[in-house]
Structures are given as structure tokens and as C-alpha cells.
Amino acid sequence: MNGATVAAPEGVQQAITELLKRGLDEKVFGAVLVPARVPAGDSFAWLLVRDSAVLDEAQPLPPVMSVQGARAIYRFARRGVTGKVAAVLRPCEVRATVELAKLKQVEIDGLVLISMDCPGAVPLKAYVDDPQQGDADFEKLLNGDQTPARDICKVCHLFSRPASDLHFATLGSDNGQASIVAGSDQGRAVLKKLGIAEESSLDAWERAVAERQEQRQQARAEAQATLRQKIAGPDKLLETLSQCINCHVCRSVCPICYCRQCYFESQAVLMPPENILARARRKGGMRLPTDTLLFHVGRMSHMSLSCVSCGACEDACPSSIPVAQLFSLVGDATQKQFDYVAGRSVTEPLPTITYKEDELPDLVAPYVETYSGREAAS
């Protein structure tokens, strides 16, 4: 596999910005979607850029994930875009975009997805509180020290090589250099139009990615085993969720939760008072608002098959519940049973719309032809 080596003396951010500028100037891209620091300086927001001079403000790889990129794309590319729009995304944002495309919420054809080897992100709250410390922390992440990263980023094994059109490879290469890897025909066409030749070997990068992937996979398995000890079972799970304030912000920032009318905010969950009074009578008392556990477990049943472990929910949770770790634990399990990885490929069908005639042999309760009942047996 070959890639194109580009100079990046001031880091990969600069290399990406250069490519975007050339793309805009040479009309390869009609517009560019890229994160930029907000004027106040304490966070980052998405900017849809059409003038390459504005790209000086861009920060293609920001220290935080303020708005999940797929949500930004969903806001304007739901019905497709005219011309080519390049979007610079972290790998988890690419995966979420791919999932949304498969859920028919994003028209992916007009998009050129550009990604990079992700060093992780620092927690949004910590960054907003102290942007200077946040920038210093992100510098540590770029240098390979994972301590200040978000918990979900520390165990992310899909930090590289998403299903993007162009990928900036930095792992395993000398400082001051990056490689552009074309992941699709569209990506190759963009490189060709820009006159960038793919002729350097990517072996060092591939080795470095595989090595880190293995480490992270191991760390992920360990972290999930520890988490499961902490949250499994009705008592422990309800203890974990007891701080929930039912704000549903985890849902509203989730890139996968695209529904305009969420079931859990619909009339369907608004029970008449008699119903709630009856439940309170049966249990002796009833926590209000009701259905905290149902909201979280129900949301898992709706979106865990497409969960990309991006951590937006955990960043947003005002009660610091480890929502992302909880959902990615469940998401990994549900995706594994159908041999599916959310966002791996645009062509792989969603597990909910496909089936095999002969599958899940252990699921169906075996029928005992002569079941005579426990009472009859005794």
C-alpha cells in the first residue's frame, strides 16, 4: 500500500489546512467543513468554509470534540450537497457519518471525508474551564502521553484508518512529515486532481498502527471487564444511573440518535397519573420523573448497534455518569453478536435490516416435546 508524503513541519494540522486551501483554490472542493476555535477562545465549533482565506482560522484537529462531526454534517447534508464538500473528521466522526449514511440521514455521495490518526481528545468540561491547561494537555496527547485524554479515548482501538476518502497518517513517521492515504476511488481522484503522487511506502505507519491497536484492544478489554464489575446487576446499575437528572442531553448530542421525535420524549411515555400512582402503590414509592432506567436501556436497544464510542454523551453529561463507557460496553457486545462494526463500511448492511435464515441457534428456547410441568413431575 502506498501513500503520498507531504511536509508537515508544524504538525499535521498545517498539512491538512494546506490541502484544504489548495482544494478550495483549485475548485476541487466547493466548500470545506472544518473545526475552528470560537472567538471567545475557550472552545471549538464547526465552520463551513468557502473562502480559503478563512481557513487560517481552522484547526482541523482540535483538542476537544465539542459537537460530534457527524451531527454537523447531518445538519446540512441530509438531502445531499451540491458540488464536493470536504469534511475534516476524527475517525469516530467518520464512523458516525457512515452510520448516518446507512440510516439514510446523510447523503454521503457529495462528501469527501478527510480523517487523521487521532491522538484522542481532552474532556470538554476541563477544556472549557481552563483552555490553556487544555491546550497543554492536548500537546501531551500529541506526544503520545494518554493521561489527560477522555476515558473513552484511552481505550479507543479504532483511532486510525476509518472508511474515509483521505486519511492523514502520522503514526510511525518522522516529525515534520505526514502521509496521505487514499481510502477510496474518490480520494484517489482528489489526489490526482491536486497532482499529489502516491509513491511512498506506508509500511512503518501500518506497523505502528497495528501495534497501538493491539495495545488499545487489550486495554479496552481490561477496562470493560472492570466496568462490568462496577455496573452489572440491577443494584449496581441503578446506583450508577442514580445521579441522572433526566435531561436527555446524552441523546441530543448523540450522532446516531437522529430521530426528530424521540420515543422517550413522545406522548408514548407520558403516562396518566393513575398509572404512575398505581406503580407507586405497588412499590411503595416512585421516583419522578419516571423511566430513568428505561430511557438508558431503551436507548441502547435503539442505537447500540450503531454506537461508535465517540464519547459525546459522556462529555455532555452534567452529572458525570460514565454514559459513553456504559454504551460502548453494550455496543461492543451487541455489534459482536452480528459480526458488525459500526461505521466500518458504507456497503455493509445494518444488522437491523438484514438477517440470515439460519442463525442464532442458541437464542430460541429448545422445545421439550413431552414437557409435563414441574408440578406434575413432583
Next chain:
Amino acid sequence: MSNGFEPKILYILCSWCGTGGAETASAHGLRYPENVRIYRVNCTGSLPAVHVLRALVEGADGVAVSGCHPGDCHFETGNYHARRRVANLKTILNTLDLGDDRLWFRFVAHGEGRRFVDTATEFSDHIAELGPNPLTARRDT
């Protein structure tokens, strides 16, 4: 029941095969436990996962789902989708240790009255052995 516990069971049946099994059972005078409440849906493939979860969180000790045998679905593929959906639910419940063995899935055809009654009885006995669902007594769900 020997331990004095009579479980509340929700038995979700599709309109075409599952319910048909119940009709055949009644035509033959077969009996199933009275603590099993039947809930009829058009097709098990149209059963929202949240309904199963709501039952398990707010009152039922067990939920069983029965639809047509593979290849028999009135809507051709609803039962395959239902099987995937139930598998997904069981995986979620298993991962969170919320009792995935309180959820059963078994195909029952229109003519299989005996199989319907056996499933209801067997499931009821199975849940009675497991004991009450701890979630139903929690005030903070």
C-alpha cells in the same frame, strides 16, 4: 407454586401463528397457567424493543415471545427480524446482568396448541424457579 411465588408473565404472540396456537389450544381444551398474560401484536417483527424492556422494568417477572416458524411469517421476514431484535435485547440484558434468562423466544405455529401450552407452562415454571424480578420492586427505576 411450591415457594408461594406466582410470577407475572407476559407472553407476546403474533396475530397469525402465536395467537393461532392459543386458539388451537382452546379448541382442544388445553390449559395454560393463569398467571401468563397474553399480549397480541400484529407481527413479532413489529414489536418495539422498548415494550419488552418496559415490561421487565415495571412489573413482569418474565417475557416470552412467539411468532411463526422460519419461512412461515405472514409478512415473510418479520420473524427473522424479531429473532434478531430479541437476540439484541438479550445481549443488552446479559451485558448489564439484568437477567437475560427472563426473556424467551420460541416459534409456535398456528396448529401447535400443545406447543403453545407447553411453552407457557415451561416458561412459567422457569421464572418461578428464578424468583421475582428484582427490578420490579425498585422505586428508582
